[in-house]
Amino acid sequence: MFSQAVRIRIAPMLVCAAALAACGDSGPQAPPPPEVKIYTVELVEVPRVVELPGRVQAIRTAEVRARVDGIIERRLYQEGTDVKADAPLFRIDPREKQADYDQATAALSRAQATARNARQVAERYEPLVSKQAISQQEFDAAVAAAAQAEADVISTQAQVERAALDLDYTIVTAPVAGRAGRAQVTEGALVKSSEATLLTTIEQLDPIYVNFTQSSSELLKLRRDIEEGKVKSVPLDRVRVILTLEDGSIYEKEGHLNFLDMAVNSSTGSISVRAEFDNSRRLLLPGQFVRARVEGSAIENGIVVPQRAVQVKPEGATVLVVGKDNVLESRPVKLGILHGTLWLIESGLKAGDRVVTDGLQHARVGAPVRIEGEAGIPPVPAAKKPD
Numbered sequence: 001m002f003s004q005a006v007r008i009r010i011a012p013m014l015v016c017a018a019a020l021a022a023c024g025d026s027g028p029q030a031p032p033p034p035e036v037k038i039y040t041v042e043l044v045e046v047p048r049v050v051e052l053p054g055r056v057q058a059i060r061t062a063e064v065r066a067r068v069d070g071i072i073e074r075r076l077y078q079e080g081t082d083v084k085a086d087a088p089l090f091r092i093d094p095r096e097k098q099a100d101y102d103q104a105t106a107a108l109s110r111a112q113a114t115a116r117n118a119r120q121v122a123e124r125y126e127p128l129v130s131k132q133a134i135s136q137q138e139f140d141a142a143v144a145a146a147a148q149a150e151a152d153v154i155s156t157q158a159q160v161e162r163a164a165l166d167l168d169y170t171i172v173t174a175p176v177a178g179r180a181g182r183a184q185v186t187e188g189a190l191v192k193s194s195e196a197t198l199l200t201t202i203e204q205l206d207p208i209y210v211n212f213t214q215s216s217s218e219l220l221k222l223r224r225d226i227e228e229g230k231v232k233s234v235p236l237d238r239v240r241v242i243l244t245l246e247d248g249s250i251y252e253k254e255g256h257l258n259f260l261d262m263a264v265n266s267s268t269g270s271i272s273v274r275a276e277f278d279n280s281r282r283l284l285l286p287g288q289f290v291r292a293r294v295e296g297s298a299i300e301n302g303i304v305v306p307q308r309a310v311q312v313k314p315e316g317a318t319v320l321v322v323g324k325d326n327v328l329e330s331r332p333v334k335l336g337i338l339h340g341t342l343w344l345i346e347s348g349l350k351a352g353d354r355v356v357t358d359g360l361q362h363a364r365v366g367a368p369v370r371i372e373g374e375a376g377i378p379p380v381p382a383a384k385k386p387d
Contacts, residue, residue: 035372036359038322039305043351046302046344049295049337052273054212054243056288058203059276062176064089065198066191067169068097072199074187077180083202085177090199092191094170101163104156111156115149122146178204179282203286208279210243210255212292213270241275243284244291253278257294303349304342306375309357310335319349320356326368328356 070092077089122142129139174180181201191197237258243251255277264271275292277284284290310333311318321331333348349355356363357375 033326033368033370034359034362034364036322036356036363036369037373037375038354038371039309039357039375041303041305041349041351041353041355043301044304046299046304046339047295048299049293049339050214050218051337052212052214052292052294054210054275054290054292056284056286056290057209057211058178058205058286059207059209060176060178060204061286062174062178062202063198064172064175064200064202065196066092066172067193068092068166069192069194070094070096070170070190072185072187072189072191075183077174079180079182079200081180083174083177083180085174087174088171089174089180090172090183090185092170092172094167097163097167097170101160101167104160104163108153108156108160111149111152115146115153118142118146118149172199174202176202176204178202205282205284205286206279207276208284208286210241210275210277210284210290210292212273212275213265213268214273216264216269216271219271240295241277242293242295243277244293245283246289251277251283251290252281299344303345303351304339305345305349305355306357307338307341307343309355309360310343311360317343320360320363320365321349322354322356322369322371326371328363328365328367328369330365 072090073093074091075089076091077083077087083089122139122145125134125139125142128134129136179202181203183200184198185191191199237256239257241255241257243255245251255275257273258276259272259274261272273294275294305319309319311320312335316332317335318330318332320328323329331348331353334346336344336346338344354371356369359369359372363369
């Protein structure tokens with residue numbers, strides 16, 4: 001057992017040790033604020049890109065129809081091949097039209113002979129009337145007969161020309177150069193000019209058109225933005241158009257707008273727009289569906305943020321912004337089009353806002369954060385060009 005003196009010396013030491021232990025136990029320490037990277041919003045020029053569905057259309061379509069009655073004797077072209085203008089496509093049995101032409105030619109010869117005789121009679125009567133060998137009435141009748149005979153010649157000449165034209169129409173030719181489609185009739189079929197029987201169709205495929213529609217409200221908004229100086233306008237033929245094909249690939253040729261309708265479709269509330277493309281390889285076919293990425297005007301003072309900084313939820317899109325005293329706040333934004341990895345922000349942010357780009361998983365709205373650094377973003381990309 002300890003002696004009384006030892007117990008007296010140990011007791012103060014125990015009291016001091018307890019006091020030191022109490023001084024060192026200050027409870028659990030608060031974790032440091034999470035580290036985040038930010039992007040400070042700047043005003044930049046952003047291409048104004050619109051994506052629209054479109055349909056391919058031949059630049060010119062010619063329906064080849066029968067212009068005379070007859071029986072198809074032979075098809076003179078290969079279906080699905082390119083033909084030149086005035087190339088023969090079909091032959092209609094020409095025998096009936098040949099007979100009509102021969103008959104008209106004979107009638108012309110007869111009319112010409114009658115006219116010569118009438119002129120000669122009038123010429124013989126002219127000196128006789130001055131000598132009163134014949135009456136003035138007889139001379140006038142001879143002159144009128146000669147004039148009538150000349151008119152008959154002109155009328156018969158027109159019949160010959162019409163018969164020659166019908167004879168030429170028995171060879172059906174291509175009105176334009178292009179790709180000739182499937183024949184709509186076969187040898188032995190009866191065709192009629194009164195019914196304008198369709199024989200085939202020729203389509204010019206190079207260059208080629210793509211038609212799409214633009215909402216009239218969007219066009220009105222664009223015009224207002226141009227007037228207010230928010231958007232920089234460019235001429236119509238300098239508006240670039242990039243096509244995305246049905247398999248997701250980018251069409252190899254870049255096109256441009258060449259037509260903007262000035263009338264609004266009353267049933268759809270949209271305006272027709274057309275673009276023209278080179279189609280030398282015949283990759284675009286009439287009726288094909290594509291997506292057109294139209295890039296022409298530019299937003300002068302646009303705002304973009306990295307795609308990873310935007311949280312898209314059913315109720316809308318938001319970003320986290322570092323506010324006063326480095327406290328996080330959630331900011332709803334209205335998204336425009338996606339430019340590569342950058343979202344165009346139409347509203348909700350202004351220049352100088354500090355948007356969180358990295359560290360979102362640890363950040364909490366209403367809590368402070370520690371800014372680790374500034375995140376750089378790539379330049380605003382234009383529409384993807386064909387290779």
